[in-house]
Amino acid sequence: MLRGSTVGLRARHEEDIPILRAELYDDVINASRAESGPWRPVPPGSKDPRLVADDEEQRHVRFSVVELDGGTLVGTATLWGIDDHNRSAHIGLGLLPSSRGKGYGTDVVAALCHYGFVVRGLQRLQIETLSDNTAMLRAAERNGFVREGVLRSSAWVLGEFLDEVLLGLLAQDWKRDPQG
DSSP: OEHHHHHHEEOTTTTTHHHHIIIIIIIHHHHHSSSSOOOOOOOOSSSOTTOOTTTOOOOOEEEEEEETTTTTEEEEEEEEEEEEETTTEEEEEEEOGTTTTTTTHHHHHHHHHHHIIISSSOSSSEEEEEEEEEHHHHHHHHTTTTEEEEEEEEEETTTTEEEEEEEEEEEEGGSOOOOO
């Protein structure tokens, strides 16, 4: 398990999947804002590729996020689009509604940075998020990510085009303690 100060990133357990599906992906508004494609219902019992870890897939690493104190599942985290040649990857996370606003996002981003830079030896991590996702922007910037640009009208979300903010962090600019 990767440990932050309040949360840990661990392997996805089978019992995590129904909770994540119900609280994150069955919520049309949340899922539409978080995914790069249109929302679609996924039948119970099917192998949802957003949730099921595939040991053969080398470009995506999916974690479940749990509270260190008690082990309660609070969300999901992903290092995706891993490019071993250019030593870069993207960060994504989703917190259950009851776990938002507690500072977990900043801790998850820090743990993903540790995984990307220290464990995987990457040079660059990147985040793309909707421009009104202040929680993700704050979590990224607290971990040293720099706004590199705005992708104007790049996301089709529930009937309208929205801007996305592109943030990047290089290994040499990363500070291991986001608070200091």
